[in-house]
Amino acid sequence: MQTTQSVNKGVLERVFKLSEHNTNVKTEIIAGITTFMTMAYILVVNPSILADAGMDRNAVFAATAIAGFIGSCVMGFLANYPIALAPGMGLNAFFAYTVVLGMGYSWQFALCAVLIEGLIFILLTVTNVREKIIDCIPSVLKHAVTAGIGLFIAFIGLSNAGIVVNGATILALGNLKDPLVLLTIFGLLLAGILLAKNAKGAFLLAMVVVSGIGMISGLVPAPEAVVSSVPSLKPVFMQALSVPMDQIFSLDMLVVVFTFLFVDLFDTVGCLVGVASKGNMLDENGKLPRAKQALFADAIATTTGALLGTSTVTAYVESAAGIGEGGRTGLTAVTTGVLFLLSLFFAPVFTSIPTQATAPVLILVGVMMASSLTQIDFSDFTNAIPAFLTFAMMPLAYSIADGIIFGIISFTVFKIATKKTEDINLSLIILSILFVLKFVFLG
Template sequence: MQATQSVNKGMLEKIFKLSEHNTNVKTEIIAGITTFMTMAYILVVNANILSDAGMDKSAVFAATAISAFIGCCVMGLLANYPIALAPGMGLNAFFAYTVVLGMGYSWQFALCAVLIEGLIFIVLTITNVREKIIDCIPPVLKHAVTAGIGLFIAFIGLSNSGIVVNGATIVALGNLTDPLVLLTIFGLILASILLAKNVKGAFLLAMITISSVGMIGGLVALPTGIVSAVPSLKPVFLQALSVPVNQIFSFDMIVVVFTFLFVDLFDTVGCLVGVASKGNMLDENGKLPKVKQALFADAIATTSGALLGTSTVTSYVESAAGIGDGGRTGLTAVTTGTLFLLSLFFAPIFTAIPTQATSPVLILVGVMMASSLTKIDFSDFTNAIPAFLTFAMMPLSYSIADGIIFGIISFTILKIATKKKEEINFSLIILSILFICKFIFLSK
């Protein structure tokens, strides 16, 4: 038995280079579980959103789980990064409410657009276009992206838990006497103490404790069971290939594909840069090693997801939760992916994790990522203003992509206006022009 365990550990060490990254199997698995628990909500949420477009809910649940498994495993094995992938929020809403319900196209048309997007991303990755976009972003904006994603994650946690709500002043403090809000606050205090005491697996322990307390106290629902039947993919499988040729080569298809491409590209860029920075994965030049492999994982996951029957698969900012729990290699991502696959068999358990358990973790991940602000030179306004717009616009516009856009445009304009052209490159100018055109011609 011990010999088998030693062989397995040796194999994992060889594949993921654990000691080189100052980590071990236990830490990586705990980190993978933590990441999964913070993003398991997508299993139900994605199925609910795409079912509004007329898709079979159970089939989408299965497609979500399998596409996440594929994306996480490719990321872990190809890039050896602790970054998990799953169908992205926002892109699934655009899929259902804009393309299908708004523009009146079938969900098969929308799946075809996602498939085309994935194939284009594979080409752009092979030709290093996506890699060059990441490399051309200046270090100050990379730090701002990290902080912005932290603020974005924290805002999601605060909003999901009811600590902040919609109000007369855009956002307002929620009802702090609500038992569910109190449960979240208790969880935030508990997770903070465990984190401050450097307890291994602090986030995972906190989420398990909060879930247990909520269920025992009758505040959140108990799992409806343990094992469930595996849903069939048949209603949505390969439906992306059923679209008539005249629709594939239509102008509307071009617009839809471009929108998917644009949002996914810069959401992924932002996530990779921000999360990698938090995990100290950037090199001395501020570049992400193996970025091409990471982008391949995203492209392959999106393409396979479309064939399986789900919207765009992308890197998840919640991966920072696993990194916060010590995840440093692809074993974290593979663990997360494996749990997504297991969710097909144990859906009642995995979907019973309440937002009150995940929200405190997201808030504290925001705290950890905000440390990147200390690396920004606020005495130089040509750096300070773009950096501020980058990290402020992410939570306020509820979009990582929009934060990056505002940062790049303002950085380029200010550097040119103050005759600091040596600090910008031609790629940055081209991106700024494209972003401005996007706002002019594609914004409603």
Template sequence: MLDTFFKISENKSTLKTEIIAGITTFMTMVYILAVNPSILSVTGMDKDAVFTATALSAVIATLVMALVTKLPFALAPGMGLNAFFAFTVVLGMGYSWQFALTAVFLEGIIFIILTAFNVRELIVNSIPLNLKHAVSVGIGLFIAFIGLKSTGLVVDNQATLVSLGSMKNPSVLVGLTGVIITGLLLSKKVKGALLIGILASTVLGLFVGVTHIPESFKLISLPPSIEPIFFKFDFSQVFSLDMLIVLFTFLFVDMFDTVGTLVGVSSKSGMLDEKGNVPRVKQALFADSIGTFVGAILGTSTVTTYVESAAGVAEGGKTGMTALTVAGMFALSLFLAPVFMIIPAEATASALIIVGLMMITPIVKINLTDYTEAIPAFFTIIMMPLTYSIAEGIVFGMLSYVILKMLTGKFKEVTPVMYIIAILFIIKFYV
């Protein structure tokens, strides 16, 4: 039944592979269950309630992706967007968390409308194939950079921005050991290599003080109530200029983060069709829109497609069964949160570093001889890790593409949608 519904055999995969891929994706993004409540709670939101809202929104959005889109992508409240919610809108601008939730709610409604009228699909399909491959490479570097920072191998440095961390740090030992174990298993073509690497790193972390088991550890616990944050909106300032600015920022970042993830992971996994388009992209964007809409009602920040989905794809996930497994794991996490919280960031970092390597393989498909193609591709790749943003990488890549094509008289190579997007990007920077 599952094989027929998800066309697992038709996609040259197996149920076991899809389930392992889903568990791997979940393991690389489970940190959001701890991080999102921690970030949003600084606004005064109930931390325990945010935990439940985070898990529930991930379950609902990922289920839509699994059952409607049937693609191996997972969704949850997005990093960066939650920080903007808490530190900029609430702590910086002085608005209530109810005001910020209202902006997220409106964002979800707008995205549903834009998706229904194919506006977001037009944007995805307007990106040139060369840039789509560059997005995959950029995401690869971005993921690897996140992994390296999580292990402590790369640290902040005021003089040089980043530098090498202490090799005596147990976190570095755990992260690098995970990379070696995973690499060894991959070279031996062992199924579930990424997942085994995460689990092995977690066990090693117990011996070096990186993995911590709380004294009050409970295997099973009931999920906290979401009542303190459920449907808590403030519509009194909907038509204010600040609401417009906040709403535009949420829309912009979420749109291009999602677009980048869908395009990049699809490019790496070979899911792009003969025209270089993402299959069933409208349905995928619909899942993202529904996630944000429902997430706001539940009481959490913007829900987006996770770049960590690349880990499951790298493990062989090709269908919605991978996403269904992720949704199931998030549902389990509502009751087994203490178990999943034991896994340290250093353990999942090893998987992110390896996935980063896997994601850069489309670089061989990029045209590096035509500088009107090579420079935009390079900007796309380099700006993602350096600005810590998939969206900014796409902005610089697409803007430079349009400008160089215009200056060299290659107007016909730029679609009308690309011209419109470029103008909007310029307005974002200078108006």
């Protein structure tokens, strides 16, 4: 048995280069479990949203789980990054409520658009276009993206927990007497104390404790069963290929594909740069090593997801939770992927993790990622203003992509206006022009 364990560890060491990244199998697995628990909500939310578009809820659940497994494993093995993938929030809402319910197209049409998007992404990745976009983003904006993503996911945590709510002043403090809010605050304090004490598995332990207290007290529902049957993919599988040719080559398809492409491109770029920066994975020039492999994994996942029967698959900012637990290699992502696959058999357990358990983790990850603000030179307003717009617009506009857009446009304008053209390049100017045109013609 000991020999078998040693051989297994040796294989994992060679595949994921654990020692080189100053980590070990135990740390990576705990990090992968933590990442999964913070993003397991997609197993419930994605089928619910796509069901509104007329898709079979159970089939979409299966497609979501399998897409999360494939995407995360491809990222882990191909790029060796601790970044998990799954069908993205926002993109699934655009899929259901704009393309299908708003424009009146079938969900098969929307799946076909996602498939085309994935194929285009594969082409753009092979030709290094996506990698060049990442490389052309200035270091100051990369730090701002990291902080912005931190604020964004902290806001999601605060909102999900009911600590901040819609109010007469746009946002307001929630009902702090609500037992569920109090449970979240307890989880926040517990996770924060464990984190401050450098306890191993702080996030995971806090989520388990909060889930247990919530279920025992009856504040949140306990799973009704442990094991469930695996839903069939058949109602949605390969339906992206059933769209008539006249719809594929229509102007509406072009607009839909472009929108999917645009949002997914900059959501993924923002996630990769921000999360990798937090894990100290950028090189001395502020570039992302193995960016091509990471982007290729994302493109493969989107293409595969469309064929399986789900909306755009993308990198998840919740991966920062696993990085906060010490995850540094693809073993973290693979662990998350395996848990997505297991969720097909243990859906009641995995989908019973309450918001009150995951929200504190998202908030504290936001705290950790906000530290990148210290790397920004606020004495130079041509850096400070674009950086501020980048990290402020992400939570306020509820979009990573919009934060990057505001940052790049303002950075380019301020540098040109103050004749600091040595800080910009042709790629930034072209991107800024495209972003302005996007707002003019697409809103």
